[in-house]
Amino acid sequence: MSCLDNTNKVVIPTHMLLDMMKLYRFSGKDSYYNSLFSKDLKAYRNVNIIEEVYYFSKIMNLDITDERLKLLSKKDIIPKNNSEKIVLNLKKVFNLILFHVEEFDLIPNEIQNLANLLYDGVYKFKYKSETVVEKGQFLASKKKISKADTVEYLFNKFETYRKSKEYEVTLLITNLFIDFLNSRVFEENDNYDANTYVPYLILYILLFKFEFDVFNYKSYFSKIYENMKTFQNAIIQSSFNWDTGYASVTQTHQFIIERLLECYDNLEDEERKVSHVLENKFSKTNDVEITITHFPGDTFTKADIQKIHPNVSAKTIERTLERLQQEGKIESLGTGRSARWMKKFKMQAGFEYDKVAFNFDDDSKE
Secondary structure: OOHHHHHHHHOOOOOHHHHHHHHHHHHHOHHHEEEEEOOHHHHHHHHHHHHHHHHHHHOOOOOOOOHHHHHHHHHOOOOOOHHHHHHHHHHHHHHHHHHHHHHOOOHHHHEEEEEEHHOOOOOOOOOEEEEEEEEEEOOEEEEEEOOHHHHHHHHHHHHHHHOOOOOOHHHHHHHHHHHHHHHEEEEEOOOOOHHHHHHHHHHHHHHHHHHHHHHHHHHHHHHHOOOOOHHHHHHHHHHHHOOOOOOHHHHHHHHHHHHOOOOOOOHHHHHHHHHHHHOOOOHHHHHHHHHOOOOOOOEEHHHHHHHEEEEEEOOHHHHHHHHHHHHEEEEOOOOOOOEEEEEEEOOOOOOOOOHHOOOOOOOOOO
């Protein structure tokens, strides 16, 4: 355990300081984002849970087809095997995090409970015990020490540093993440790796709990999955010389900040879209119609539209599709969840919508 102990010795490169300044400008707008999206917060969280479950399952390399994984991420269905049980467990994990993160306590029991919730019905994890030799004045004695003590030490030190407000929080979280990951506190299992995936979840929880509300709206693990090799290489570099106390977390710290910036950039896009709708008094169904009109390519699915509009209910999207079909603007190419729709018109360059022509409903029928 060296990273947290050496927090006061870390030198942050200039380019990272600039990224951190940009990140905190975004974080400073969290109250604004929360106010803007407050009406649809639950919808955003529910959509984000699906995204996080899907991508975390991909990170875990679970032996499930992509089509089946998407179905498991969205619906509560009977699992066929242990891999599918883990996916359904992930839904419980992310539901608890996104709706109750403030209730998560940084104590050994809570962290062990997190590991066992992840692998519920598959395997029950316990903390490792190690035998150490204690030398007395005359005799040496052997003593068993639980890795729960390591966990308690790490999280107590993290909390002490955090409450002192002398250190930047993403640096503290990165140090704790690398220490926790390398400590491998749980009993080893050839099939299930709690010593890797629980630290990933702890990283997510700490970033959300102590600083960044963007997790309410945008998937963090999708960014990690898209850059998984870079993440793994960063961890390897940050763990080099960890045992001797000379590890440097700079690369992992930079990776974490870059992914957070990507999430906030995506949230800014969402903010501009929602603000445009509010300023122009468009209804949700009008907003969906605009998306369909400008959707790249001639065909799309309902899922494509839902991903772009997480704050719009499936019922509103279906109602909009039915209306546009009746108006002859689109046509259905099939039935079921994966049915595609085809646009029957093309927009001219520079076309402007006549707001008077729109029906200004407010989802009151839902």
